[in-house]
Amino acid sequence: MSTDKPVVNLELLKAGGFIKQKQPELFSVRIRIPLGNVSSAQLLKVAELASDYGRGVVHLTVRQGIEIPHIHFKDFNAVTAELGNAGLDLGACGSRVRVVTACQGTALCPHGVGDTESLARKLDERFYGQSGLPHKIKMGVTGCPNSCIKPQENDLGYIGVVEPFFSETEAECISCGLCEEVCTSGAISLIDGKPVIDLSRCSYDAKCISSCPTGSISPHRQGWNVFVGGKWGKEPQIGVLFKEFVSEEEALQITGNVIAAFRKLAGERERLGSLINRIGLDAFRNEVLHVRD
Amino acid sequence: MSETKVEVLDLRGVVCPINFVEVKLKLEELETGECLEVWLDGGEPVENVPRSVKEEQHKVLVLKKEQDYWRLLIEKATG
Numbered sequence: 001m002s003t004d005k006p007v008v009n010l011e012l013l014k015a016g017g018f019i020k021q022k023q024p025e026l027f028s029v030r031i032r033i034p035l036g037n038v039s040s041a042q043l044l045k046v047a048e049l050a051s052d053y054g055r056g057v058v059h060l061t062v063r064q065g066i067e068i069p070h071i072h073f074k075d076f077n078a079v080t081a082e083l084g085n086a087g088l089d090l091g092a093c094g095s096r097v098r099v100v101t102a103c104q105g106t107a108l109c110p111h112g113v114g115d116t117e118s119l120a121r122k123l124d125e126r127f128y129g130q131s132g133l134p135h136k137i138k139m140g141v142t143g144c145p146n147s148c149i150k151p152q153e154n155d156l157g158y159i160g161v162v163e164p165f166f167s168e169t170e171a172e173c174i175s176c177g178l179c180e181e182v183c184t185s186g187a188i189s190l191i192d193g194k195p196v197i198d199l200s201r202c203s204y205d206a207k208c209i210s211s212c213p214t215g216s217i218s219p220h221r222q223g224w225n226v227f228v229g230g231k232w233g234k235e236p237q238i239g240v241l242f243k244e245f246v247s248e249e250e251a252l253q254i255t256g257n258v259i260a261a262f263r264k265l266a267g268e269r270e271r272l273g274s275l276i277n278r279i280g281l282d283a284f285r286n287e288v289l290h291v292r293d
Numbered sequence: 294m295s296e297t298k299v300e301v302l303d304l305r306g307v308v309c310p311i312n313f314v315e316v317k318l319k320l321e322e323l324e325t326g327e328c329l330e331v332w333l334d335g336g337e338p339v340e341n342v343p344r345s346v347k348e349e350q351h352k353v354l355v356l357k358k359e360q361d362y363w364r365l366l367i368e369k370a371t372g
Contacts (some may be wrong), residue, residue, distance in 0.1 A: 176356035182340055213343030213353040213365075
């Protein structure tokens with residue numbers, strides 16, 4: 001009887017999206033859902049698999065993913081194949097670049113100022129699943145400083161930002177004071193009826209620009225603020241600002257260099273945030289700037 | 294012109310985007326160059342309606358905070 005029991009490498013399975021349950025021989029299957037977007041047809045397939053191979057339930061993860069629990073290991077191949085037919089892959093676990101999370105950004109959020117879909121897709125294409133890292137790497141992309149995706153709790157976080165600029169060359173200011181009213185960070189005061197913007201207090205959420213009824217406040221520069229070193233777990237910490245107002249291409253480049261520096265400098269099982277704590281942000285920044293990958 | 298009676302559309306208590314739809318409908322009744330006064334709540338209504346009016350090429354002449362609402366004066370554009 002013991003001969004027909006397959007040998008199972010738990011670590012290999014975990015890296016590939018099969019997470020061991022406390023119940024013997026059962027696993028929770030993690031599905032890769034980049035940006036939290038999944039088609040209705042795929043959802044139906046997931047529901048079908050959960051009924052056919054699991055116990056008719058799915059688990060929604062904190063990283064916008066889906067897991068199907070209670071899958072017996074003898075069904076791994078069938079489940080993997082059926083997911084593949086629906087265009088779904090297994091999700092990365094272990095010391096790899098994990099699925100990229102994102103809010104909907106400019107695609108449909110009225111507050112959005114950054115094209116999260118574009119940046120997150122490119123991050124996913126270029127970096128997802130990279131292995132052989134000292135520890136996991138998580139990335140989160142959010143379209144404005146409201147930070148709904150909580151980018152600063154990721155190893156790499158990206159926030160869409162816009163710096164406002166007041167000028168009457170394009171349109172005359174009618175001194176309504178709406179910009180001052182909508183600015184939640186208190187960066188705008190009307191002086192002689194015209195807005196004066198204190199950029200040291202500005203949150204770069206572009207509320208003043210989007211609400212201005214004449215168009216006399218406009219974007220001066222716009223891009224992504226990149227944060228590094230965020231993590232949760234037993235010793236949570238918020239990521240720190242690495243670079244402001246970078247272009248999409250530069251954000252991708254920084255990401256590649258940060259991962260390369262992480263590979264080079266971090267000890268076994270050391271998170272990016274812990275590495276930065278140990279060597280200091282300046283030393284880490286210096287290393288990233290001189291990394292050639 | 295400034296002596297002309299301007300119609301007031303009181304949209305206090307009317308939420309987005311219904312308030313803007315009402316402004317649009319009212320503006321359709323006016324001739325080019327005629328004005329409409331709109332009263333809006335603070336918050337979302339005043340952040341959205343004046344900007345939307347501008348995006349439709351109408352001119353925002355005045356936007357002023359009164360006691361507990363915002364007074365918006367619009368001049369209807371051509372078309």
